Amino acid sequence: GENVEQHPSTLSVQEGDSAVIKCTYSDSASNYFPWYKQELGKGPQLIIDIRSNVGEKKDQRIAVTLNKTAKHFSLHITETQPEDSAVYFCAASIDFNKFYFGSGTKLNVKP
Amino acid sequence: DAGITQSPRHKVTETGTPVTLRCHQTENHRYMYWYRQDPGHGLRLIHYSYGVKDTDKGEVSDGYSVSRSKTEDFLLTLESATSSQTSVYFCAISESTADNEQFFGPGTRLTVL
Secondary structure, X not given: OOOEEEEOOEEEEEOOOOEEEEEEEOOOXXXXXXXXEEOOOOOOEEXXXXXXXXXXXXXXXEEEEXXXXXXXXXXXXXXXXXXXXXXXXXXXXXXXXXXXXXOOEEEEEEO | OOOEEEEOOEEEEOOOOOEEEEEEEOOOOOEXXXXXXXOOOEEEEEXXXXXXXXXXXXXXXOOOEEEEEEOOEEEEEEOOOOHHHOEEEEEEEEOOOOOOOXXXXXXXXXXXX
């Protein structure tokens, strides 16, 4: 099956700085890549996603890039704020039902 | 949490006992999923359903069974709980595969002693 690796496992940034989280996947057939944010005690919530026919997608301070050749995709958060502190998960999907998640990145934004 | 409830929210049980977790949705979404979340592993799909009485296995289905007799309810059963099944369990729903977005419930923390 698909294998998704996510780095770093923890990331600490100063408020206002940018944060980048990277994921690699193993199956070239994967064609959908969502990113989820999970706050303490809650379920994950989708923040942005990208399909394999697109190289980059932006939504305000959040962007995702996809490199199909290298089989990696990244989450970029600009102008970080304390409320961005959470655990972020990437995922890859081949058939849109089975999502394979990375192990998560705990982001800490220091005021 | 997009009209998804999970019950119970916390449960402590002993090895060898049966356990059933319930996911209830009010969104009338067709697809429902059960995941487990463990440190260092992210979320892993256990089983999913693509309609009433239609289910399929996920990545880590051994030791688990599911049932869906109504659109709104998806049950996860551990026939004989083991300590390795101590985890946080999340239910998710989606309207269609084309839409892709999965909405997650609040989770159930299960401890098997």
